[in-house]
Amino acid sequence: MFPHDPDHLLAAVTHAAPFDYYRRQADGPPLRFDAALDCWLATGAGVAAVLEHVDLRVRPAGQPVPAHLIGTACGALFAELARMNDGARHAAAKRKLMKQLAGVDLAGLHADTARLARDHLPGSAQQLNALIFDVPLLAVAQLLGFAPADGPRIAQWTQDVVAALPVTAERASVARAELAASALQAAFSGLRPDADASQTANLIGLLIQTCEATAALLGNSVLALRTCQGPTLAIHNTRRFAACDVQIDKVTIRQGQMVLVLLAGAGLAYGHGVHRCPGQAVAQTIVAAILPAWSEALRSLGLDWHYRPSPNARIPVFTTAGIA
Numbered sequence: 001m002f003p004h005d006p007d008h009l010l011a012a013v014t015h016a017a018p019f020d021y022y023r024r025q026a027d028g029p030p031l032r033f034d035a036a037l038d039c040w041l042a043t044g045a046g047v048a049a050v051l052e053h054v055d056l057r058v059r060p061a062g063q064p065v066p067a068h069l070i071g072t073a074c075g076a077l078f079a080e081l082a083r084m085n086d087g088a089r090h091a092a093a094k095r096k097l098m099k100q101l102a103g104v105d106l107a108g109l110h111a112d113t114a115r116l117a118r119d120h121l122p123g124s125a126q127q128l129n130a131l132i133f134d135v136p137l138l139a140v141a142q143l144l145g146f147a148p149a150d151g152p153r154i155a156q157w158t159q160d161v162v163a164a165l166p167v168t169a170e171r172a173s174v175a176r177a178e179l180a181a182s183a184l185q186a187a188f189s190g191l192r193p194d195a196d197a198s199q200t201a202n203l204i205g206l207l208i209q210t211c212e213a214t215a216a217l218l219g220n221s222v223l224a225l226r227t228c229q230g231p232t233l234a235i236h237n238t239r240r241f242a243a244c245d246v247q248i249d250k251v252t253i254r255q256g257q258m259v260l261v262l263l264a265g266a267g268l269a270y271g272h273g274v275h276r277c278p279g280q281a282v283a284q285t286i287v288a289a290i291l292p293a294w295s296e297a298l299r300s301l302g303l304d305w306h307y308r309p310s311p312n313a314r315i316p317v318f319t320t321a322g323i324a
Contacts, residue, residue: 008036009260013236013314014307018264026265031251039258040251042240047266049248050259056240057086061256066167068174073181074164080201083209083277093198097206098278104143106281110289113139117293125303125318132222132315133159136214136286140207143282145191157184158207165208206279212313214283219316221287222298223305233269237262237312 005021012018030046033039042050050056064085069075078084082094116138122128137155138148146154157180163169164177184207188200195203216234223232238261246253253259263269270277277283302321307314 009034009041009237009262010037010311012264013310013312016306018236019232022262022265025262031248031253031259034260037260039260040253042259042261043265045266046248047261047263047268048272050240050261051238051268051272053240053246053248055243055246056253056259057243058084058240059086060241060258061243066165068167068169069164072174072178073185074161074174074177077161077181077185077201077204078165080198081205081208082202083205089198093202094278096199097202101278101282104282106285109139109143109282109285112142113286113289114293116142117290121297122294122301123297125301125320128222128298128301128303128318132215132218133211135290136210136218136283137207139286139289140210140282144203144206146187150187154184154187154207156180157187158204158211161204162208162211209277209279210283210286212310212315213277214286216313216315217283218287218290219318220314221291222294222318223316225291225295225298226303232314233264233267234315235269235271235313236264238271 002021002024004017006012006015006018009025012021015021025041026044028043030042030044030049032041032043034041065075065079069078080090080093082090082097113135116135120131120135120138122131134152134155137158138151141151141154142148160173160176160180161184164173169177181204184204185200188195188203192200192203213235220232220234223229240259240261242253242255242257242259244255263271266272270280301318304319304321305316306319308317
């Protein structure tokens with residue numbers, strides 16, 4: 001144990017300097033059981049092996065929707081999301097989504113996002129914390145066809161839904177998400193009246209995926225400019241659940257057991273295999289457009305930072321330098 005290591009892998013996501021720790025984890029056995037976390041850990045070469053295995057699923061068997069969302073509009077939305085479910089129906093939905101994303105005019109997206117960024121310059125640490133979420137969501141809302149005037153509502157509803165997804169979400173957050181999910185579905189029904197429930201849900205899913213993942217990518221890119229170091233990975237972990245007994249490299253993962261997959265130690269910030277992030281080019285284009293537009297405003301800000309509590313995403317929280 002090194003004295004400055006995080007206490008465990010989940011704590012590494014928000015640790016000030018976890019990357020030596022991650023490298024040492026990747027040098028160990030690719031699959032090993034962590035008694036403290038009560039799950040398997042996949043590191044190094046084990047990451048791709050787990051993500052490629054057909055019987056290691058994104059949701060626990062018999063639990064397609066988080067228990068606290070069952071019977072809600074947010075839960076019904078979650079059940080349709082291709083990135084949150086396995087099976088033939090969801091695979092078909094994902095193929096349609098990937099085809100749509102492959103046709104995105106990235107040059108046009110870059111230009112539109114740059115204009116949005118120039119219209120939303122961060123003048124303080126507090127504003128920067130909000131804008132790393134808001135501007136990417138505004139960009140994706142416009143990409144999907146919403147008018148600029150609709151963007152702020154779409155962004156807020158998306159953030160309300162995302163806040164309710166963790167099992168630790170408070171009842172008030174779930175109540176707000178119920179209203180927000182219904183509002184998003186109504187907005188998309190008006191925008192695309194011919195879309196079925198699956199298509200609508202997975203378009204909303206693009207916004208959901210944009211929310212934290214692109215905020216993390218943008219926030220860490222801001223830090224890379226401040227520190228003159230390469231950007232750190234935005235998403236550090238994901239999870240898989242054994243649908244049956246699974247054997248990988250002489251290790252048996254029992255049905256129902258969870259695998260914590262250390263993406264950061266394998267350099268796979270966008271995942272791997274069938275659930276690899278389909279929006280990588282979109283996210284990178286958005287961030288590449290925002291950074292130059294913000295460069296002068298960022299230089300004028302004195303910033304400190306720590307990291308938002310999260311089991312997966314490394315999202316900076318900026319504060320004014322010298323003020324705790």
